[in-house]
Amino acid sequence: MKTTSPAEGAQHAVYQVRLPVSKRTLDLVGDLIRRERNRLGTRWRKVPAGTQALIVLAVLRHDQRLADMAGGNAVSAxxxxxxxQEVLRLLAARAPRLDRALKKIAQRGGVVVLLDGTLIRTQRRTGADNRRNYSGKHKARRNHH
Structure with missing residues (x-):
């Protein structure tokens, strides 16, 4: 017999996590989203910009699963x-180009630049791209842009 209801317990469970981001970061991302919505002339969205910012930051910073964040906020994964993707695009648009940033550092007399080489766990790629993005150190795929 097939059923769509859970075997036992409540249909919806909610849990809280502490999200290690500052109010400043949350406000920055929320403001970026608000400005983009205004630029596009968006009249209605399922959630306010601040809520969207919180959901996106939870996915990016706390590695929350898309489906988990979707279900608790009545949207799809x-x-x-x-x-x-929208927030990443908005944040990337604010970032200086590497060549310009290095030129500015050199003009100010800088001689050492540290680049963050953090390996980020990602889903496995398929096809020809499979091996070149594999991190032997972490036994996982890594983002390579």
Whole structure:
């Protein structure tokens, strides 16, 4: 017999986690989203910009699963994925180009530049791209842009 209801317990469970981001970061991302919505002339969204910012930061910073964040906020996992991509695009647009940043550092007399080489766990790639993004150190795929 097939059923769509859970075997036992409540249909929806909610849990809280502490998200290690500052109010300043949350406000920055929320403001970016608000400005983008205004630029696009978006009249209605499922959640306010601040909530979208919190959901995206939870996915990026706390590694929350898309489906987990979606279900608790009455949106689909694909919507959360789209929100994450939108925020990453907005943040990337604010970042200085590496060549310009290095030139500015050199003009100010800087001689040493430290680049963050953090390996980030990602999902396995398929096909020809499979091996070149594999991190032997972490036994996982890594983002390579």
């Amino acid at each position: 694909s919507t959360v994925r789209r929100w994450v």
